[in-house]
Amino acid sequence: MKIRRTLATAVAVAVTTPAVMLSVTPAFADTKPVTQPAAEPNAEPATEPTTEPNARPVPQTDSRAASQTEAGQAQAEKEAQGKPTLKELEKAAADAQKAYDDAVAAERIAYKVLEEALSDTAPLTVAAKAAQKAADDAAVAKTTADKAVTDAKAALDALTEEATEEERTAAEKTLAEAETAAKAAETAKSTADADAKAAGKLAEDARVEANKTYDAVKAAVKDALDAKTAADAALARAKEEEDQGGDRTCVDEPRLTTVATGFPSSVTAGTRTTFSVRVTNGTDKELDEVLTYAGVHGDDKAGLKDIGKYLKLKWSTKASPEWKDADNDSYFDAVGALKPGAQADIKLRLDVDAKAPAGQGLTLITGGYFNEDGACGFAPDDVLYEFDIKAAAEPAAKPSPTPTATTPAAGSGVTPQGSGSSVPVATTGGTLAATGSSDATTQIALAGGAAVLLGAGAMFVVRRRKAGADA
Structure with a gap:
């Protein structure tokens, strides 16, 4: 007895999306005849081509019914000729299993790469941290240099008229040197900040890319599972039909x-x-x-x-x-x-x-x-x-026993x-x-x-x- 509704169709309805199932090779396609034309107004919905006992027929002309019957028979003969063999379905199921196994293996690798990219010991993460530390140190150096300029200006301004020419020259020299050092510190800080930003972006880009790759591999695993499920279902259906024999639908x-x-x-x-x-x-x-x-x-x-x-x-x-x-x-x-x-x-x-x-x-x-x-x-x-x-x-600690009324155990009897x-x-x-x-x-x-x-x-x-x- 052949089964009209295939397992592949059942899985498609309840487990997978139609788009994925439609991507599966035609070897897994349902063997139903093409849908018949819509019935006339007020007619009951048409069912499978097999006539059930006491079923009420759909109102239509004899010529139209004959035409639909002939079309259904022609379609059935066409499908029978193109129906895959059991050996072909077994190979398709084996190929789908291998593809699924490969996808799962790739998912494990992608997950490991993602873990490494997200870890504190990832090379780019380590480099980004070092660059940020250099930027922080440059900021401290600039703050120190700026303070030296401020102190040198204050020392120069504090000189009185009694100060010697040598003292004034020395104070001016100290200020000039402090200002030169401050400019160098500012340049170093700007460079260090740019380097830290670039290193941080590289590390972040690596994490994002690893995430995208892992998501893509996970999607590939799902698609491979869908294809494997359809292939297994088609093979099971073919074996069931072969075991049952006959032509009852x-x-x-x-x-x-x-x-x-x-x-x-x-x-x-x-x-x-x-x-x-x-x-x-x-x-x-x-x-x-x-x-x-x-x-x-x-x-x-x-x-x-x-x-x-x-x-x-x-x-x-x-x-x-x-x-x-x-x-x-x-x-x-x-x-x-x-x-x-x-x-x-x-x-x-x-x-x-x-x-x-x-x-x-x-x-x-x-x-x-x-x-x-x-x-x-x-x-x-x-x-x-x-x-x-x-x-x-x-289990909680057992309390001291106290007399209680005897009641039936839950779920007994x-x-x-x-x-x-x-x-x-x-x-x-x-x-x-x-x-x-x-x-x-x-x-x-x-x-x-x-x-x-x-x-x-x-x-x-x-x-x-x-x-x-x-x-």
Whole structure:
């Protein structure tokens, strides 16, 4: 079963900018047929070329429909002929990986250069400090010379009429010498000031240039990561299609929605937090089996270490309140069949291991369906929720024990459907991942984690479908 919505497109929507994705080689391009002409006024929006059971057709003339069908078939044949082979995609993914590794290596070098340029021991910085000290010394010398002129003038003026000619000549000579020395000191100060200014500018220019170079290299790392993500996604898609075989096309179904509420903006190691997900079938047909996907990923503050092993998601429903783990592919059968316009509420719990270090986390929640007649689809609005991970606080000194009433431990037993978190946390209504640390390294790592979640989310319905077919 081929997947119409590619992982590369999913990553482009939620992780990267369209401009970057468009720069990726056409080997990673989506294989959708060209967009059909706009329908006539008051017509419903057109969907994928595959006709879904009970779907209402877009009003148009037979000749127009036939023309569009022929155009779509011709485009599909053209794309099939130009489709890259698995070997070509593997090479493209390997090349993208190498480019990314090279960019990361260049970033390390640029950062080292920047550190050296900003250090007090940088040659230009040392030279600038020496030049400034010379300027300061020249200023002191000029002040001393100016005072000598003042003192010589005062001594000459202080001579009385009884002063001998020799005394007056000596005083005048002292003044002349002091004035000559003052002029020389002034010239030396001007030269030293100019030298200090020039040396300072050289040092500052070196720091600015190092900063610009580092920023450019960081941007290159991001672009390389985007290209690598697209290449990996295209390869994964091709392998998935090769494994599945057949010609059934899964389509985007924007009227199948999954919305999370009460998702935390931050969690603390050693706590658990609950939130809700509502799945809504906004279509005009019954969906035989609706699946929900929830994946979680985490990185430490430096963005260098995957800490996802400390994060666990569990789910429950009103009909089945006992907490259950999602399976290995992070999807769960909590909904089942869903009639047109019907909704289903799922309760999720995020458990954070007490050993979890501080960092950043991402959760992707989405859904999909497949029907007994073979039709299947995805909820296209994958939403990433970003949250801060706080390390557990150091244990406080234990106070002297005092008798207290026995109360159940927080989070123990079965939490009734719809209740809040067992540990108070700040919550939000669920938004696209656009907050958190501004550290570039952490954001790059989170982007990679988002790509992993998106890739898994885009394929979970297909894997479930295949499992059902093999049973």
